[in-house]
Each structure stands twice: as C-alpha cells, then as structure tokens.
Amino acid sequence: MADPLRSRRGPRDGPGAPSLTEAGRPLDPARLLDRLAGEPLVRDIVLLESTGSTNDDARRLAADGAAEGLVVVAGRQTGGRGRLGRAWHSPPGVGLYLSIVLRPARPSSESTRWAIAAAAAACAACRALGAPAATVKWPNDVLASGRKLAGILVEARTAGASLADLVVGIGLNVSHAERDFPPDLRIPATSLRIESGASVGLERAAAEWLRRFGPLHRMLAAAQWDPVADAWLALAPAARGARVRFAAPGAAGSDLERGVTDGLDPSGALRIRRDDGSFSLVRDAESVVAWEP
Ligand code: BT5
Numbered sequence: 001m002a003d004p005l006r007s008r009r010g011p012r013d014g015p016g017a018p019s020l021t022e023a024g025r026p027l028d029p030a031r032l033l034d035r036l037a038g039e040p041l042v043r044d045i046v047l048l049e050s051t052g053s054t055n056d057d058a059r060r061l062a063a064d065g066a067a068e069g070l071v072v073v074a075g076r077q078t079g080g081r082g083r084l085g086r087a088w089h090s091p092p093g094v095g096l097y098l099s100i101v102l103r104p105a106r107p108s109s110e111s112t113r114w115a116i117a118a119a120a121a122a123c124a125a126c127r128a129l130g131a132p133a134a135t136v137k138w139p140n141d142v143l144a145s146g147r148k149l150a151g152i153l154v155e156a157r158t159a160g161a162s163l164a165d166l167v168v169g170i171g172l173n174v175s176h177a178e179r180d181f182p183p184d185l186r187i188p189a190t191s192l193r194i195e196s197g198a199s200v201g202l203e204r205a206a207a208e209w210l211r212r213f214g215p216l217h218r219m220l221a222a223a224q225w226d227p228v229a230d231a232w233l234a235l236a237p238a239a240r241g242a243r244v245r246f247a248a249p250g251a252a253g254s255d256l257e258r259g260v261t262d263g264l265d266p267s268g269a270l271r272i273r274r275d276d277g278s279f280s281l282v283r284d285a286e287s288v289v290a291w292e293p
Contacts, residue, residue: 026075026093027202035207041214042100043069050092052079055153055169058099062157062165068103073206080171082151084286088171091180094191096205099169100213104221108163111156112268112283113220113228115140118152118168120232121212126150126172127235128208130196136236138261138270139285142172147190149173168213174205229264239263239270243292246272248280256289 029045036042044067051057054072056079061070074097077090090097102114119140126134131144142150150172157164173181173191181189192200216228233239242261251257259272259280269281270288282288 025201027073027096027206029073032073032203032206035203036210039211039214041069041217042071042210043067044071046070046072048072048074050074050076050078053077053081053169054097054099055081055155055167058101058167058169059155059157062101062167066101068101070101071098071210072100073098081153081169082171083153088151088153089182089185089189090171091176094173094175094180096170096172096174096202096209098206098209099167100210102166102168102217102221104163104166104217106163106221106223107161108156108158109161109267110220110225111154111163111166112139113225114166114168114217115152115154116232116264116268117216117220117228118154118170118213120228120235121209121216122150122152122170122172123235124212124231125205125208126192126195129192129200129205130198131192134195134235135238136232137291138236138239138264138288139268141187141285143187144190144195147188148185149190149192149195170209172205172209174200174202225266229266233263238291244272244288245290245292246280246282247287247289249283249287 029047051074054074058072076092077097080088080090082088119136123134123136123142126142126149134142134144134149137143140152141148153169155167175193176191219228239261240263244261245256245258248257259274262271262273265271265281269283272280272282
C-alpha cells in the first residue's frame with residue numbers, strides 16, 4: 001500500500017495549496033467527514049494518492065483488525081478490480097475509488113445483501129448528483145441510459161458460518177469525459193459529468209453514497225432485509241416483470257431457459273418465474289444472458 005495519509009487534512013491543504021474548484025480536486029478526508037456530520041458509519045479515512053486496489057488495502061487492514069467504519073479511498077488505482085477477476089478502470093482524479101470495512105454479526109450467507117444495499121445507495125446518490133435516470137441492474141451495476149456509471153465489489157471473510165468482516169468497494173465515474181474510458185468495455189461507460197454536464201466533487205460524491213449506505217447497512221446488521229430490498233427494487237425496474245433468458249443453476253452452459261423476473265429472494269438472488277409457473281433462483285449476474293423488453 002503506497003503512502004497512506006491518515007490525517008484528516010488533505011494533502012493539498014494549507015498555505016501554497018493550489019486553488020482548485022471542488023471538481024478536479026483530490027478528495028479531502030476532513031471535508032468528507034464534515035459532509036458526513038450526523039452519519040456515524042465512517043470512523044476513520046485512509047487517503048492514498050495511488051494504490052493497487054482499495055479493496056485489497058481494506059481487506060488487509062480488516063485482517064489486521066481494523067474496526068468497522070474504516071474507509072480507504074484513493075486518487076487512482078493501478079489494479080482496480082471488478083468481479084470475477086475483471087478490471088475496474090481507475091484513472092487519476094476523475095473517479096471515486098472507495099472501500100469500507102464492515103463487521104456485521106450476521107451469517108455469511110447474507111453477504112450479497114450488502115451488495116444490494118451498496119448498489120441501491122449508489123443509484124440513489126447518482127440520481128441526486130445529476131443522473132436522474134440512473135437505475136440498478138441486478139445485482140449491483142448502476143446504469144444510466146444503458147451505460148455503466150458505477151460498480152460495487154463486496155468481499156467477505158468468514159469465520160465458520162458467520163461473517164468475520166466485509167469489505168464493500170465502490171467505483172463511481174464522476175468527472176470522466178468520453179475520452180477517459182477505454183474503448184473495449186463490455187458495457188459502455190458513462191460518468192456523472194457526461195450525464196449532467198455539471199461538475200461534482202469527489203467528497204460530495206463519496207458523502208452522497210455513504211450517507212445513503214450507512215442506514216441501509218445498519219438495517220441489514222439488525223437483520224432487516226425487507227426495507228433494503230424495497231429500496232433496491234424501487235430503483236431496479238428490470239427486476240420485476242422483465243423477460244429474460246437465463247441459465248438455471250446446474251444447467252449446461254448453452255442450455256438457456258426463458259422466464260420473467262420476480263424480485264429478490266432473502267439472500268439477494270434474483271427470482272425468475274418460468275413460463276410453466278415454476279421458479280428459479282439466479283445467484284450470479286453472468287447467468288442472465290439477455291434482458292428482453
Ligand atoms: C464491478 O465489477 O462493477 C465492480 C467494480 C468495483 C470497483 C471498486 S473501485 C474501489 C474498489 N477497489 C477495487 O479494486 N474495486 C472496487 P464487474 O461487474 O465485474 O464489472 C467490471 C466490468 O466493468 C469490466 O469488465 C469492464 O467491462 C467494466 N468497467 C471497467 N472499468 C469501468 C469503469 N470505470 N466504468 C464503467 N465500466 C467499467
């Protein structure tokens with residue numbers, strides 16, 4: 001991990017600091033904590049100018065005993081990760097790359113609930129930050145006009161059947177221009193700036209997410225799933241009533257079935273009603289190969 005700045009002051013504060021508008025300025029931990037006044041989730045912030053992956057850093061700190069509420073945030077990532085070994089493109093200065101350590105005393109089978117909560121909070125934050133048409137695609141992509149605005153990566157460490165700790169990472173495209181994205185993304189990408197034309201600062205983006213995620217996390221930690229699922233469903237129009245083609249668990253790779261989405265089960269899996277009235281539960285995004293209008 002490179003150069004942690006644990007202080008609550010940003011690296012550019014003080015005399016001689018460059019005068020920058022909030023957009024384009026590095027995230028400042030003190031200003032982020034000010035913005036979070038009244039939201040108790042964040043206890044400490046590790047700010048890194050550059051790192052491999054904030055999720056890796058947060059997992060290491062969690063394994064070393066970091067308390068719930070430790071946030072790792074970086075100006076850029078050289079090895080930003082998505083799910084299944086995929087990369088998260090993390091150029092300097094334009095994106096939010098943030099991970100938080102959580103320690104809910106819950107069964108490990110519930111870890112996907114936190115991905116659902118984090119995605120709902122990210123989508124609601126994006127709506128508040130100038131992308132009013134943002135929606136969630138199951139389980140945890142935030143899209144605007146079919147382009148990806150944010151992604152969530154939840155990684156759990158277990159102790160027996162319980163969660164030892166959870167690291168929830170968010171990558172949110174804030175002030176990218178079109179040219180800042182690589183051409184070969186699976187889903188085209190977008191940013192808050194592209195969606196709204198307006199400038200959003202990284203602290204504001206982080207605060208909007210954390211202020212929404214905090215209450216959802218506390219509900220899940222208190223075993224309250226329904227309000228979190230409802231918050232997510234309200235932002236995920238394709239999660240109910242959309243025709244899909246999907247691979248049922250255990251099916252051979254090319255063996256696809258058709259059905260209609262029917263919300264979430266309590267583990268966060270997508271329920272799909274087949275045309276014959278039976279149900280299937282899908283647990284990984286790759287099993288749903290086509291969302292039909
Ligand atoms: C995700 O994975 O969407 C989860 C991304 C989580 C990133 C955060 S950043 C802070 C923390 N530290 C980390 O190392 N990770 C977390 P997935 O659903 O697997 O999507 C990955 C796919 O999204 C890639 O294969 C690309 O096609 C696409 N992609 C990569 N970078 C992107 C970007 N900046 N914007 C939009 N799409 C992107």
